[in-house]
Amino acid sequence: MLGMNKVVQATELAKENSRAIWAHALPFLAWFLMMSLLGNPSGTRYAIQTVGGTILLLICRPWRWYAAPKLRNVPLALAVGILMFAFWVGLESEYSRSCFPRISEFYERWFVDFTQFGKLRPPMELGENGWHHYDPRATGWPLFWVHIFGTTLVIAAIEEFFFRGLVYRWMQGSPFSQKDIGRLDNNMCILVAALFALEHREWLMGFLCGLLLTWLMARTRDIWAAVWAHAVTNGLLGWYAVQTGSYWFW
DSSP states (O other): OHHHHHHHHHHHHHHHHHHHHHHHHHHHHHHHHHHHHHOSOOTHHHHHHHHHHHHHHHHHOGGGGSOOOOGGGHHHHHHHHHHHHHHHHHTTSHHHHHHOHHHHHHHHHHSSOGGGTTSOOOOOOOOTTSOOTTSHHHHOHHHHHHHHHIIIIIHHHHHHIIIIIIIHHHTTOSSGGGSOTTOOOHHHHHHHHHHHHHTSSSHHHHHHHHHHHHHHHHHHTOHHHHHHHHHHHHHHHHHHHHHHOOGGGO
């Protein structure tokens, strides 16, 4: 009887682990599938993507396997989010371009966009009216705010539950959902940061931010801290893009 109970428990644990894997992975996979199918995600197309991602998050509810958000971690999450934003735009800001042009150009040539390795960013593609397709004058303000919501909160949650919640712990063994999110494994942290970097055009900053986000989750033992930090960075990037016209960051 004891042996049978162990078999039943192992079977139930395997089923629960499988449910957890799909709950973490499906929103992420669907988001990128929508990107591929919808093409250039501007205006209505990005609204569809945002609504689709939100619905999948609410259906899958990957947060079921975690403790509730802890307010005491919000200040640190905000600080990390602001720091990551500074990293992301710093070497390509107007200040860096004017004060440190050679450093800025070197960074842009060798640490931005694998497909343009050794080259400067190509000029932004503008519409017939001279506006970028992310510009609120092109999308309209209602769709622009949907875009802000999607890039700030929806994709931040999707990516954090996938990279930090699933991939980082899955690499440490099975069942991944029972692995301690407070454990900081340096090798796995670097590997997940590298995978996170490949998803971003600014791959060096993606790598550094990936390290910071995993550290933040482990430090606070709270995956929501990483979600908040990620959301702050993305929200600031959206604000910066609109203020400066630097839509390549968004």
